[in-house]
Amino acid sequence: MEKTPEELGTVVSTIDGPTTAYFSFVLKSDSVRKGQFVKVETEDGILIGSVSDITRANRYFERAESVAEYERNGSRVMESFPTTDWEYTIANCRALGLYNKENLLVRNLFPPAPGTKVLPIEIERLKGFLGLDEKGLNIGKLAAHDVESKISLNRLLQKHMAILAMSGTGKSYLASVLIEELLDRSRELGRPAVVVIDVHGEYTGFAERAGGYSDRTTVIDGKKIRIGMQAVSPQVLCDFMPEISGTAKRVLVGKLEALHKERKVKREPYGIEDVINSIESDPSIKDNIKGPLIGWLYSLKSQRIFGRSTYPTLKELAQPGKLAVIDLSDIDSMKKKQIIVAYFGRKLFRARKKEKVPPFLLLVEESHNFAPERGKGSDYFARPMITTIAREGRKFGASLCLISQRPVQLSTTALSQCNTHIIMRVTNPYDIDHIGETSEGIDKGMLSAITTLRTGEAMIVGEAANFPVFVKVRQRKSRKSTKGESIETIARKFEEMKEKKKQDVEAFL
Ligand SMILES: Nc1ncnc2c1ncn2[C@@H]1O[C@H](COP(=O)(O)OP(=O)(O)O)[C@@H](O)[C@H]1O
Ligand SMILES: [Mg+2]
Known part of the structure; x- marks a missing residue:
C-alpha cells in the first residue's frame, strides 16, 4: 500500500498491547516526537493518544555477543550488512480518550486493532481535546506541536493553582509570563487584580518603564509597609x-x-x-x-x-488588570514577613467577600514558608490566611497561586485545594513521590518525564487542561528584575562594571 504523506505509522501488536490504555506504533514518518498527540481511527470512533516514549531497534544489533564478535575481527556490521534497511522505530502511546460516533469525548473501552493507521491530529481537534481556550492565557507552546497553549482563565484560577519544581527551573519566570497574560487582557475578557508576595524582589522589573508594564504595576516596598x-x-x-x-x-x-x-x-x-x-x-x-x-x-x-496609617491601602493593592508587587526582599525578620502576608492577605480576602475589590490572584513565592505543613502556628501567622483562601476562595473569586520548591513541606490542606499543578523539573525522589501522590492523573511515565524537563518546560495537570500537557514556556515580555539574576550573570556584570570604572578613570587621567 502506498504511504500517504500524513500517515505517521501503523499500530503493532507487542507483548503488552495494544490495550485500552496503551498502544504502540511503528513509525513511517520520522516527524514523531515524544509528547506528541496522535489519532487512530478505530471501529468505535477516533482514539486520541500521546506519545510517551520512542524506541529504535535493529535486528542486526540485537545480539550483543554477535556484534562484538563480528567487530572484534575488524569488520563493521554497518558496512557489511544492509543494517539501515532493518532499522525501525516504535512509539509507545497512552490512549487518552475516544471521540465516539456522536463526536463525544468518552473513555476508551476497546483497544485499536494492530495494523490500524496512526495519523497526525488536526490542530483544532487537539485544542478542543485538551480544553484550550482561544481567549485564554498564552503561556507558551505545547511540546511537540506548533500550538499555543492558551489556558482558560476560569479553569486555571477558579480552583487555585500551584507551581512546583526545584530552584532555577523557571517557576518565577512562568509566574511572570502568567502575570503578563493577566495584565494584557482586555476589559471585556475580565481582568482580575494580581498581587504577588515577592520574597526575593524578582517581580520589581514589572515596574521598569522599558518593560511595558510600568503603567499597570505598583511595587510596594516592604520596609514602607505599615498596619x-x-x-x-x-x-x-x-x-x-x-x-x-x-x-x-x-x-x-x-x-x-x-x-x-x-x-x-x-x-x-x-x-x-x-x-x-x-x-x-x-x-x-x-x-x-x-x-x-x-x-x-x-x-x-x-x-x-x-x-498610624495603613500602607498599602486596598486601592493600592487590588485594581482590575493591575499588578501589586509586595517586595519583601529587604525584610530580614521572618516574623515581620509573616505578619505582612497574614494581615494583607486576610484584608484582601475580606474585602473581596464584600466585593470591595475585584476578583484577584494572589501569588505566593516560597509558599512553603508561609503555609508549611509542619511548624507551630505561633511561628507561621500566614498559614491560616492561605488555607482559608484555599478552602473558601473560589466562591468569592479569590485565587491562589502557590509557588514552591519544597512541595513536601507545603501544607497539604492548601495544596490539595490547588486543582491545577504546573510542575517543572524535579529530581529529588521524595518530591517526585509526593507529586505523584498529590497531583491527580499523573502516571509513572510522566513522573519520570518530570525529572528530565529542561528549564522553562512544564507539565500542566488538573483542572486547567483535560489531559496532562507538556508546555515550553514562552519568552517573557516584561523586564526581569536584576535581583533574580543568576550568579553567573551577576558575577559577569560585576567584572564588567569594574572594568568600565577602571577605563573611565584611565580616560579621565
Ligand atoms: N521559559 C524560559 N525561557 C527562557 N529562560 C528561562 C525560562 N524559564 C526560566 N528561564 C531562566 O532560568 C533561570 C531560572 O528561572 P527562575 O524562574 O528564576 O527559576 P525558579 O523560580 O524556579 O528558581 C532564570 O535565569 C530565567 O531567566
Ligand atoms: Mg523563583
Whole structure:
C-alpha cells in the first residue's frame, strides 16, 4: 500500500498491547516526537493518544555477543550488512480518550486493532481535546506541536493553582509570563487584580518603564509597609502575640477599645506606642500582667510594622488588570514577613467577600514558608490566611497561586485545594513521590518525564487542561528584575562594571 504523506505509522501488536490504555506504533514518518498527540481511527470512533516514549531497534544489533564478535575481527556490521534497511522505530502511546460516533469525548473501552493507521491530529481537534481556550492565557507552546497553549482563565484560577519544581527551573519566570497574560487582557475578557508576595524582589522589573508594564504595576516596598493601629482589631493583634495569656488579652482588648473610642472622637490616629503608654500608665493593671504584656507589645513594635496609617491601602493593592508587587526582599525578620502576608492577605480576602475589590490572584513565592505543613502556628501567622483562601476562595473569586520548591513541606490542606499543578523539573525522589501522590492523573511515565524537563518546560495537570500537557514556556515580555539574576550573570556584570570604572578613570587621567 502506498504511504500517504500524513500517515505517521501503523499500530503493532507487542507483548503488552495494544490495550485500552496503551498502544504502540511503528513509525513511517520520522516527524514523531515524544509528547506528541496522535489519532487512530478505530471501529468505535477516533482514539486520541500521546506519545510517551520512542524506541529504535535493529535486528542486526540485537545480539550483543554477535556484534562484538563480528567487530572484534575488524569488520563493521554497518558496512557489511544492509543494517539501515532493518532499522525501525516504535512509539509507545497512552490512549487518552475516544471521540465516539456522536463526536463525544468518552473513555476508551476497546483497544485499536494492530495494523490500524496512526495519523497526525488536526490542530483544532487537539485544542478542543485538551480544553484550550482561544481567549485564554498564552503561556507558551505545547511540546511537540506548533500550538499555543492558551489556558482558560476560569479553569486555571477558579480552583487555585500551584507551581512546583526545584530552584532555577523557571517557576518565577512562568509566574511572570502568567502575570503578563493577566495584565494584557482586555476589559471585556475580565481582568482580575494580581498581587504577588515577592520574597526575593524578582517581580520589581514589572515596574521598569522599558518593560511595558510600568503603567499597570505598583511595587510596594516592604520596609514602607505599615498596619494602621486603628484598623487592627484586638483579635488580630492578639493573633500576632501567640504567647499572650487570657487575662493579658482581656486587659489589652479593654485598653484598645478605650483608646479607639477616645481617639475616634478626637479624630486622632494612634500607634502601638500609644497602646503601650496607656497600659504602662495604668496603675490598676497588676505587674505580673503588665510586665509580659508590655514585653510582647514592645517586641511587636520592634518589627516597625504598626503605624498610624495603613500602607498599602486596598486601592493600592487590588485594581482590575493591575499588578501589586509586595517586595519583601529587604525584610530580614521572618516574623515581620509573616505578619505582612497574614494581615494583607486576610484584608484582601475580606474585602473581596464584600466585593470591595475585584476578583484577584494572589501569588505566593516560597509558599512553603508561609503555609508549611509542619511548624507551630505561633511561628507561621500566614498559614491560616492561605488555607482559608484555599478552602473558601473560589466562591468569592479569590485565587491562589502557590509557588514552591519544597512541595513536601507545603501544607497539604492548601495544596490539595490547588486543582491545577504546573510542575517543572524535579529530581529529588521524595518530591517526585509526593507529586505523584498529590497531583491527580499523573502516571509513572510522566513522573519520570518530570525529572528530565529542561528549564522553562512544564507539565500542566488538573483542572486547567483535560489531559496532562507538556508546555515550553514562552519568552517573557516584561523586564526581569536584576535581583533574580543568576550568579553567573551577576558575577559577569560585576567584572564588567569594574572594568568600565577602571577605563573611565584611565580616560579621565
Ligand atoms: N521559559 C524560559 N525561557 C527562557 N529562560 C528561562 C525560562 N524559564 C526560566 N528561564 C531562566 O532560568 C533561570 C531560572 O528561572 P527562575 O524562574 O528564576 O527559576 P525558579 O523560580 O524556579 O528558581 C532564570 O535565569 C530565567 O531567566
Ligand atoms: Mg523563583
